[in-house]
Amino acid sequence: MRRRTSLPRLPWLVVITCVVITATILLDAAGAGAAAQRLATAYSLAVAAVQAYGMLRDIRKGHWGVDLLALMAILATAATGEYYASIVVVLMIASGQALDDFASARAQTQLRALLERAPRAAHRVMEEERDQDGTDGAPAGGAIEDVPIDDLRVGDLVLVRPAEVVPADGTLTADSATLDESMLTGESLPVDYVRGAHILSGSLNGADALTLRATATPAHSQYSRIVALVAEASASRSPTVRLADRFAVPFTVFALALAALSWVLSSDPTRAAAVLVAATPCPLLIAAPVAFLGGISRAARAGIIVRSTQALEQLARARSVAFDKTGTLTSGTPLVGAIVLAPMAAPLTEDEVLGLTASAEQYSTHVLAAAIIAEAARRGLALHPASGAQEFATDGVRAEVAGTTVAVGKRRFVERLVGPVPDPPLSPGETAVYVGVGERFAGCILLRDALRGTAPSTIRSLVALGVREVLMLTGDVEATARPIAREAGVDTIHTDCLPGDKVEIVRNLPERPVIMVGDGVNDAPVLAAADVGIAMGARGSTAASESAEVVITVDDLAKVGEAVLIGKRTLRIALQSIGIGIGLSLVLMTGAALGLVPPLAGAFGQEGIDLLTILYALRAARAPRSGARGSTDAGRSAHG
Structure with a gap:
């Protein structure tokens, strides 16, 4: 939205105008009519001057708004001595702009969450403390130097402690590492790396410390590129024209023509002033903001935070x-999909294998361990105490449970204890956790990131509401993404996407406006680049929520369709309110042109029209009648 002129903060402008009106009335009551007229006229002309300056700047930029009529009304009433009408017009303008700006206020803080998450310091390993054999490894003793993040240089050896964010891109020098890359790729399953692998900044380290050799400074690493993408995308988002301005040119031309005609035919300039006062576009200035405020309020009660009127209109x-x-x-959390028992597992049952596995996994910090324990709890299985539990970084856990050794983890880890194990029947998107009990292979627990139950119905509702193209953008491979897309009802998918790839795809979509729905730091740039970004804020990252125009505060994907539905209903009521206001204004303008409505009566008549349009626009704040929901609203257009 284009910026307004540098008037005082608009609520204060309303207050100041009310004070001037009160002072004018008191001066008139005290018999100082000339002073009252000078005060009201001077104040009105001062406001008009600021309006004129801003209006000329907007015209040079190609923006024609309804402000011209308001300016002409102030000048005409001031010139004809109708100073009360003049100052009432100023009050109407101030009130309308205050409502518009309040409804459209947007917190410009999308970079804050990203910057707050970025590490401020790094643990640099002093070069003279390398291992004696010349290889890079974990530093001996306390040979760690904490330095500001900007002091890291290419080639520095960096220690990353458990649960810390990797500060710079680099080559892994530790034997192995497990990283959570969900903030970069959006994928929930942890990634295992071995010595020599390339590690990206912004990854979250797992349970064991690691060392890496920096291959880029923090300023030129992956996480900084994400921050830069958010800033660039936010700055490049196209402005939205104020809804009322779309009616400005025809309404302004008609009002000016009618004022000129009434002056010519009656030779009375007061009639022209009365027409302009009656034409003051307060229904245009007020009706839409009130309707959008109502829609924003209605959305908030549904757990949908809409940060601007433009976002609601774009929805x-x-x-x-x-x-x-x-x-x-998907849910974003791995779930147990199946338990595949090995033939040699007998007489153990699925529940017994799951119970033994969960008992051993109690002592693991791995994300898959949490999923297995949760499944055991869901089935009501009691966990056994374990002794001698050992976690082998990136490989698995071994523990003594109920008098027997239980090994849980990767295939190669379990094979070292029980011998060769067969391949499990994995579907795309699944991962296997192997289980050994005693000296035999007991089977596999298969996990996957399951589709949300509301995903297919949400996509169907969006199509019913007029959405022509639904896409899925993911950092995952096609073999994993395709089954999820098919199950959800999404035909178009883009896989192996980094944050910059998602931004380019969204920018190049032909069917606009474009809504982007995401939840992670990696989604922050594309949420900022889309016409409307929707963040799943209940469990998503703060960065995604700060970059989005719309935040869903409950963990319910169906709210995306509800947000679009509320947007359509709000826009429809706003347009209807504008239509009612314009129609009543035309009746009032005709009376003013015929000499039936003097300027001051026209000003108060406009206030009455404002009240009617506001009351109608407030319908947007109420929930629709049950019969008006669902397919009825979905089938209507925004102009219905």
Whole structure:
């Protein structure tokens, strides 16, 4: 939205105008009519001058708004001595702009969450403390130097402690590492690396410390590139024209023509002033902001925070919706999908194998361990105490449970204890946890990131609401993403996407406006670049929530469709309110042109029209009648 002129903060402008009106009335009552007229006229002309300056700047930029009529009304009433009408027009303008700006206020803080998460310091390993054999490894003793993040240089050896964010891109020098890359790729499953692997900044380290050799400074690493993408995308988002301005040119031309005609035919300039006062576009200035405020309030009660009126309007007109996969279309948390018992597991049952596995996993910090324990709890299985539990970084856990040795983890880890194990029947998107009990292979526990139950119905509702293209953007491989997309009902998918790839895809979509729905730091740039970004804020990252125009505060994907529905209903009521206001204004303007309505009566008549349009626009704040929900609203257009 284009910026307004540098008037005082608009609520204060309303207060100041009310004070001037009060002072004018008191001066008139005290018999100082000339002083009252000078005060009201001077104040009105001062406001008009600021309006004129801003209006000329907007015209040079190609923006024609309804402000011209308001300016002409102030000048005409001041010139004809109708100073009360003049100052009432100023009050109407101030009130309308205050409502508009309040409804459109947007917190410009999308970079804050990203910057707050970025590490401020790094643990640099002093070069003289390398291992004696010349290889890089964990430093001996306390040979650690904490330095500001900007002091890291290419070639520095860096220690990353457990649960810390990797500060710079680099080559892994530790034997192995397990990293959570969900903030970069959006994918929930941890990634295992071995010595020599390339590690990206912004990754979250697992349970064991690691060392890496920096291959880029923090300023030129992956996480900084994400921050830069958010800033660039936010700055490049196209402005939205104020809804009322779309009616400005025809309404302004008609009002000016009618004022000129009434002056010419009656030779009375007061009639022209009365027409302009009656034409003061307060229904245009007020009706839409009130309707959008109501829609924003209605959305908030549904757990949907809409940060600007433009976002609500863009929701109503959306033609494309792009979804992130992990944490958005899917739950974002690995779930146990199946337990495959090995033939030699007998007489153990599925529940017994799961119970033994969960008992051993109690002592693991791995994300898959939490999923297995949760499944055991869901089945009501009691966990046994374990002794001698050992976690082998990136490989698995071994513990003594109920008098027997239980090994849980990767295939090669379990094979070292029980011998060769067969391949499990893995479907795309699944991962296997291998289980050994005693000296035999007991089987596999298969986990996957499951599709949200509401995903298919949400996509169907969006199509019913007029969305023409639904896409899925993911950092995952196609073999994993395709089954999820098919199950959700999404035909178009883009896989192996980094944050910059998602931004380019969204920018190049032909069907606009575009909604992007995501939840992670990696989604922050594309949420900022989309016409409307929707963040699943209940469990998503703060960065995603700060970059989005819309934040869903409950963990319910169906709220995406509800947000679009609220946007459509709000826009429809706003347009209807504007239509009612313009129609009544035309009746009032005609009376003023015929000499039936003097300027001051026209000003108060406009206040009455404002009240009617406000009351109608407030319908947007109420929930629709049950019969008006669902397919009825979905089938209507925004202009219905």
